[in-house]
Amino acid sequence: MIRLALPKGRNLEPALAALRAAGLGLAEFEGRRLRQTLAAGSALGDGVELLLFKDWDLPLYVEHGIADVGIVGTDVLAEVESDLLTPLALRAGRSRMSLIGTGAALPAAGVQIRVATKYPRWARRLLADRPWGLEIVRLSGSVELGPLLELAELAVDIVQTGTTLREHDLVELEVLAEIAPTVVVNRAAYQWRREEINRWMRALERAEVVA
Amino acid sequence: MRVTAGLPAGVSALLFSAARERRRLERALAEHLEARGYGEVLLPILDYFDPYRELVAGAERELYRFVDRDGELLALRGDFTPMLARLLAPRVRSLELPTRLYYRGDVVRHRPAGPSGAREQCVVGVELLDAAPGSQPREPARDSAAGSATGSAAAARAPRVDGHEEEVLSLLVELLGVAIGFDPRDAESADRGLTMVLSWAGALDELLASSGDTESAVLTEALWRRDRAAVRGLPVLHQILEQGLPREPAALGASGGAAVEALIALRERIASRFPGVTLRVDLAEPAAMRGQSGGDRRSYYDGVVFQAYSPRAALPVASGGRYDTLFRELGAPLAAAGFQIALDVLLGIAPPAPPDRSAETGAEERT
Numbered sequence: 001m002i003r004l005a006l007p008k009g010r011n012l013e014p015a016l017a018a019l020r021a022a023g024l025g026l027a028e029f030e031g032r033r034l035r036q037t038l039a040a041g042s043a044l045g046d047g048v049e050l051l052l053f054k055d056w057d058l059p060l061y062v063e064h065g066i067a068d069v070g071i072v073g074t075d076v077l078a079e080v081e082s083d084l085l086t087p088l089a090l091r092a093g094r095s096r097m098s099l100i101g102t103g104a105a106l107p108a109a110g111v112q113i114r115v116a117t118k119y120p121r122w123a124r125r126l127l128a129d130r131p132w133g134l135e136i137v138r139l140s141g142s143v144e145l146g147p148l149l150e151l152a153e154l155a156v157d158i159v160q161t162g163t164t165l166r167e168h169d170l171v172e173l174e175v176l177a178e179i180a181p182t183v184v185v186n187r188a189a190y191q192w193r194r195e196e197i198n199r200w201m202r203a204l205e206r207a208e209v210v211a
Numbered sequence: 212m213r214v215t216a217g218l219p220a221g222v223s224a225l226l227f228s229a230a231r232e233r234r235r236l237e238r239a240l241a242e243h244l245e246a247r248g249y250g251e252v253l254l255p256i257l258d259y260f261d262p263y264r265e266l267v268a269g270a271e272r273e274l275y276r277f278v279d280r281d282g283e284l285l286a287l288r289g290d291f292t293p294m295l296a297r298l299l300a301p302r303v304r305s306l307e308l309p310t311r312l313y314y315r316g317d318v319v320r321h322r323p324a325g326p327s328g329a330r331e332q333c334v335v336g337v338e339l340l341d342a343a344p345g346s347q348p349r350e351p352a353r354d355s356a357a358g359s360a361t362g363s364a365a366a367a368r369a370p371r372v373d374g375h376e377e378e379v380l381s382l383l384v385e386l387l388g389v390a391i392g393f394d395p396r397d398a399e400s401a402d403r404g405l406t407m408v409l410s411w412a413g414a415l416d417e418l419l420a421s422s423g424d425t426e427s428a429v430l431t432e433a434l435w436r437r438d439r440a441a442v443r444g445l446p447v448l449h450q451i452l453e454q455g456l457p458r459e460p461a462a463l464g465a466s467g468g469a470a471v472e473a474l475i476a477l478r479e480r481i482a483s484r485f486p487g488v489t490l491r492v493d494l495a496e497p498a499a500m501r502g503q504s505g506g507d508r509r510s511y512y513d514g515v516v517f518q519a520y521s522p523r524a525a526l527p528v529a530s531g532g533r534y535d536t537l538f539r540e541l542g543a544p545l546a547a548a549g550f551q552i553a554l555d556v557l558l559g560i561a562p563p564a565p566p567d568r569s570a571e572t573g574a575e576e577r578t
Contacts, residue, residue: 063326065524065525081323085437086436086438185437187497188520188524188525188526188527189525191491191518191520192404192406192489192522194491201439210440
């Protein structure tokens with residue numbers, strides 16, 4: 001039985017939709033139970049053990065082999081740098097990692113700026129070749145407050161619809177990267193559950209829910 | 212008891228029963244190796260850093276290095292095999308071939324956090340050295356630093372196996388059977404789930420090179436991550452990604468095709484001896500991909516590579532392969548094959564010894 005890790009956050013619904021489309025029976029799924037077993041009857045094998053994790057913890061659980069397979073955003077993967085297989089990315093639930101500010105233009109070359117983000121490691125890589133003196137400030141949430149309250153000149157954060165930005169008179173200055181919910185697989189689990197995992201991947205491809 | 216609190220990241224202390232378990236496992240493996248005619252070698256924890264710039268190009272960045280009080284740039288031991296090669300290559304004339312040796316001890320490497328993030332790892336390893344196929348050992352270069360490599364590793368040795376791989380692979384299967392407590396010769400042991408994945412370093416070089424440097428790097432990364440979208444429309448790579456090998460070995464070119472044929476034959480021979488182990492060929496395994504021309508993931512393996520997996524471990528239990536090129540670059544044309552067992556991973560899946568109350572200190576229960 002495959003142990004499947006699902007994220008509690010914004011990627012849960014796209015993940016569930018993709019799995020349903022691929023034929024995984026999720027009728028018994030209870031969104032508040034952290035650990036549950038869905039019985040056989042699934043089109044994809046002899047049942048599945050579902051584990052619900054916070055997005056930031058999910059790669060760790062899969063990397064440690066607590067779960068065989070998971071679905072998590074590429075934003076988290078880029079920040080935590082796990083050694084996981086990433087066979088497929090979902091079509092739904094996509095967003096973008098953007099540079100956000102209060103003005104309409106990027107800062108001029110040579111100026112010193114501060115950037116607020118939940119993703120300090122990834123932001124450092126994304127902005128490595130920018131012509132600014134750069135200080136990265138890590139925030140744990142409400143990153144848009146960084147430029148709004150002048151803690152930082154810019155923010156690097158996820159933009160989905162842009163509504164939050166408009167509500168706070170912030171501007172999406174530049175898209176730095178696309179983000180997608182992505183299937184992740186533990187390397188060892190792939191070797192001893194290969195047929196089963198590949199069957200899942202083929203089912204997701206057939207359902208046309210992956211890029 | 213394993214303690215990591217209060218210690219630098221990636222290292223741990225084994226106290227009392229945990230230390231006894233480790234030593235018991237080490238002893239069991241060592242006894243089996245001695246019985247098979249392998250002799251122990253003890254290597255220093257410190258060495259000069261310079262030889263490793265070339266010997267383990269790319270991986271040398273993981274070494275802990277420092278300047279000692281005499282101004283020498285030194286490194287902590289990060290791998291036994293290159294150190295052994297460096298020490299044995301100039302002395303190849305005095306070796307009685309084949310030479311069978313084993314070692315046990317810690318290696319220290321800087322790694323990112325994660326399950327593979329242990330920076331100090333205890334390993335037991337084996338090396339089998341023999342005269343290179345079709346040649347006699349010659350006087351090696353005096354300088355033990357690496358010479359310049361010419362041509363790719365895959366081109367340097369024809370893709371075939373000659374018995375050395377089979378010997379070390381069989382030995383590894385036996386050792387894991389001893390440690391985990393099952394008989395790999397018994398087909399009913401297959402439910403233990405021990406899986407050996409065989410591959411060939413550089414088998415995909417010819418195929419990937421035909422796509423150009425940039426595309427080759429992208430495809431290497433895609434295979435490394437099993438990224439199915441990136442190889443969509445490339446049927447041979449898709450087959451490798453999903454099945455481990457192409458339907459038509461010739462699709463990999465003459466060298467890659469011969470490597471696949473040799474791997475399949477090796478798998479059949481090992482499978483007939485050890486029906487209790489699952490064996491598969493997978494050309495996209497990281498150990499083989501490190502042999503590709505892509506970036507900093509090169510390793511010294513140049514032929515058959517293998518990794519052992521257990522359903523109860525998130526990391527490979529052991530890995531190894533053929534590495535003639537390492538010795539050849541040091542001026543000693545030898546056939547060389549070996550493996551390393553990750554003792555801490557193995558400890559996680561080996562059955563514990565019966566409790567020995569008389570040896571218990573009592574400290575553990577009170578802690």
